[in-house]
Amino acid sequence: MKTIKAGLFISLDGVVEAPDQWHFPYFNDEMGAAVDATLGAADVLLLGRRTYDSFAGAWPDREAAGGDDAPFARKLGDTRKIVVSRQRLQFTWRNSEQLRGDLVEAVTALKKEPGDGTIGMSGSVSVVRQLLDAGLLDELHLLVHPIAVRRGMRLFDEGLPPIPLTLISSQVFQTGVLNLVYGPAGPGGNATYEDAKAHLPSTPEQ
Template identity: 70%
Template sequence: MRKIAAQLFISLDGVVEAPDQWHFPYFNEEMGAAVDATLGSADTLLLGRRTYESFAGAWPGREAAGGEDAPFAKVLGDARKIVVSNRPLDPGWRNSERVEGDLAGAVTALKNEPGTDRVWISGSVSVVRQLMAAGLLDVLNLLVHPIAVRKGLRLFEEGEATVPMTLLSCEAFRTGVLNLFYSPTAGAGHGTYEDAKTHLPRH
């Protein structure tokens, strides 16, 4: 069974909107390697319409220009790209297709396809939220930047239900960015102050 994984640039205060306005000062070779290890090795990308249109408006031209980012652009172009959109898709970027029907059903079918490669989501916050709510997201990779943006869309909206996670791995880059991998868990467990105070230092 294939796993669905998402990678997001996120600020200290949880903002994921418009990372192009605050992200680039923190992009170094460590982050480049982290992005390449995910998107650069994926054979299938699952993208929301806005993210797809942003990618399709930039990466084909970069591939054609033959600059230093052309090899990465080619990898993205060669990958299968599945786009979540209620509107017809302009198939100008090769290997692109639109999700047909219910998102949860389409992703469940995708997970059940032969192979073990992960399907990666880049950005596409609404898609990530929907898949988390449906219990279909297997891995959440957050690249936490040491900046409070203080405005813009946040990954987690206000709501009643908590979203417990299990930390799979963590790495600190020289820029202060934290590369965190989580998997959703069924519950946050139980605990009270009476339980916690047994762990307080005793002087």
Template identity: 70%
Template sequence: MRTITAGLFISLDGVIEDPQDWHFPYFDDDMGEAVGAQLGSADTLLLGRATYDSFAGAWPEREAAGGEDAVFAKQLGDARKIVVSHQDLEFSWRNSEQLQGDLLEAVAELKRQPGATSIAMSGSPSVVRQLLAAGLLDELHLFVHPIVVRKGAKLFDEGEAAIPLRLVSSKSFSSGVMHLVYTSAEPAAAAGYDEAKTHLPG
């Protein structure tokens, strides 16, 4: 069974929209290494349509330009790219295809297919929310930036049920960014103030 990992740039107030407007000052060697490990090393990418369009509009040109980011661009180009969309799509970026059928059923089947690496996601918040709620997302990588953006869409919208998570690892970058990795967890035991006060000092 393959695992699915998702990586998102996020501000302290939970904003994920338009990270290109606020996150580049924090992109350093630490983040480059972490993003490369989570995204660049994957042989399969699962992307929402908006994220795919952004990637397809930039990375093929960067690969062709042969600059210092060409190696990473080629890794993305060589990967199998599966796009989630309700519309019929046509692709010009190599190794791209559309996910067919119901999202959750198709992703569950995708996880059962053989592969050498985890299936990686970047951005694609709507897809991330659905997979997380369904228990199909194995790791959520949040790159928490030390900035309060104060406007824009947030990762988690309002919903009926809480989604308990467990912290797998945390790392602080010299830029002040925190790389937090979460996985699914069982709901916490019921508790109130009477249980919590036993942990107060004194």
């Protein structure tokens, strides 16, 4: 079965909107390697329409320009890209197609396609939320930037049931960015303060 890995740039206060306006000062070789782990190593890219439009509006031109980022752009162009949208789409970027039918059913079927490769995601917050709710996301890669953006859409909606996660790995970049990888976890349990206080440090008697 294929593994779905979603990568997101996120601020310290949880903002994931418009990272191009705040994350570039923190982009270094370490972050480049982390991005490559979710996108460059993927056999399939699953993208929301807005993220796809952003990619399609930039990466083909970068590939054609032949600059330092042309090899990565070529890799993205060669990868199968599946776009989630309720509107009927027309594509100019090669190897692009539209997801058909219900999102959860279609992604479930996609994961069961032959092979054990990786389905990579970048941005596409609404899709990530739906896959988390459905229990279909295997790894959530969060590049937590040491900046409070203080405005914009956050990763998780308010007022919905909690989503327990387990930390798979963590890494601190030289820029102060945290590279955190989470996976699904079981229920968080029903512990109370009475259970927690046993772990508080005790004060020696005078």
